[in-house]
Amino acid sequence: QIQLRQSGPGLVRPSQTLSLTCAISADTVSSDSVTWNWIRQSPSRGLEWLGRTYYRGQWYNDYAISVQSRITINPDTSKNQLSLQLNSVTSEDTAVYYCARAPSSGRFFDYWGQGTLVTVSS
Amino acid sequence: QSALTQPPSASGSPGQSVTISCTGSRSDVGGYDHVSWYQHHPGKAPKLMIYEVTRRPSGVPDRFSGSKSGNTASLTVSGLQAEDEADYYCNSYADGGRYIFGTGTRVTVL
Numbered sequence: 001q002i003q004l005r006q007s008g009p010g011l012v013r014p015s016q017t018l019s020l021t022c023a024i025s026a027d028t029v030s031s032d033s034v035t036w037n038w039i040r041q042s043p044s045r046g047l048e049w050l051g052r053t054y055y056r057g058q059w060y061n062d063y064a065i066s067v068q069s070r071i072t073i074n075p076d077t078s079k080n081q082l083s084l085q086l087n088s089v090t091s092e093d094t095a096v097y098y099c100a101r102a103p104s105s106g107r108f109f110d111y112w113g114q115g116t117l118v119t120v121s122s
Numbered sequence: 123q124s125a126l127t128q129p130p131s132a133s134g135s136p137g138q139s140v141t142i143s144c145t146g147s148r149s150d151v152g153g154y155d156h157v158s159w160y161q162h163h164p165g166k167a168p169k170l171m172i173y174e175v176t177r178r179p180s181g182v183p184d185r186f187s188g189s190k191s192g193n194t195a196s197l198t199v200s201g202l203q204a205e206d207e208a209d210y211y212c213n214s215y216a217d218g219g220r221y222i223f224g225t226g227t228r229v230t231v232l
Contacts, residue, residue, distance in 0.1 A: 037221075046125065047160070047168065047211050049221040062219040098167060106174055107156035107215035112167035 002026045004099050004113035012093075012120050018086040021076075022099030022113050029075045029082055030055045035102045037109060038073060038084045042095035052102070053082055089120045126151065126212055126224035133230040134202045142227045144195040144212030150222050152193035156215035159188060159197045161208045162226075168211065172197060199229065207231045 008020035022036070029036060035054035041047050051063035053073045063071050072085040086093060097116050100109040127145040134140045144151065144159075151157055157175045160168035170179050172188035175195060185200045195214070199206055212224035 039223075041162070041168075046226040047162070047213075047223040048125075049213075049223060052219075064220060107154070107221070108158035108170060108173035108213070109160070109168070110170055110173075110179070115167055 002101065002111045004101065004111055006097070006099055006113040006116045008116055008118070010117055010119060012089055012118060013122055014090055014120055015088055018084070018089050018093060018097075018118055018120075020084045020097055020099075020116055020118070021081050022083070023079070023081040024101075027101065028077075029053075029080050030077050032056055033104050035104060036073075036075070036082045037100045037102055038082075039098045039100055039109070040095040041098070041115075045095070048095075050084070050086075054104070091120050094118065094120045124222075126214060126222055128210075128212060128224040128227045130225070131228045131230065133232055134199075135232045136202055136204065138202050139198060139200045140202060140229060141196050141198045142210055142212075142229070144197070144214075144224045146193050146195075146214055146216075146222065148193060150214040150216035151190065151195050153217065154215045155190070157188065157190055157195040158213045159186075160211045160213065161206075162211060163208045171210075202231050204231050 003025040005023045012018045035052045037052040038050040070087045099113040101111040132140045159172040162168045175190045176188045210227045
């Protein structure tokens, strides 16, 4: 059974960098038949897709316009995981963050991590 | 890159039906048959209920159905049950390899 297990700090200071990881079981980050995504949910903004990474002979990334100047999603093939970095955070970045898998045969999210509440506060 | 538009709330008595709309544009909902719907209970990860506009994943009751016309997709929940009370979000693949979620609809079972 595919499992995504997230880890990372729950509190980040304003202007600092938010960093989360998502460890993958029963699939591989370098699979050429899926994409790996980060999504967040907040009361004010609902669900928001942040970006994705995927391998198709080489690594590709796509990012949401709203965060593209501040976000980096990286695969780690040695640990079979992906990471999220979001720079220069503000209180607007306070949210529950999820990693999620999308099969390339479709455009939907079929497996999700457990979610990580990240609060931006001094 | 605006969120897809959903009504904030919908409600029905047990056994009734509710339909939730999801309105976008030709760049997302209208341009792709890649609309999916997610059920979200607080404190849990969202659950895929419908994908590719009309398809149901294994294990999702056939009370849940999806459709699309032009730039608007819809989710219908028939035979409402208490456990259907949750937030529902649509999502569409969009131009540029991006995804856009809807604003979310809280479904209340009266």
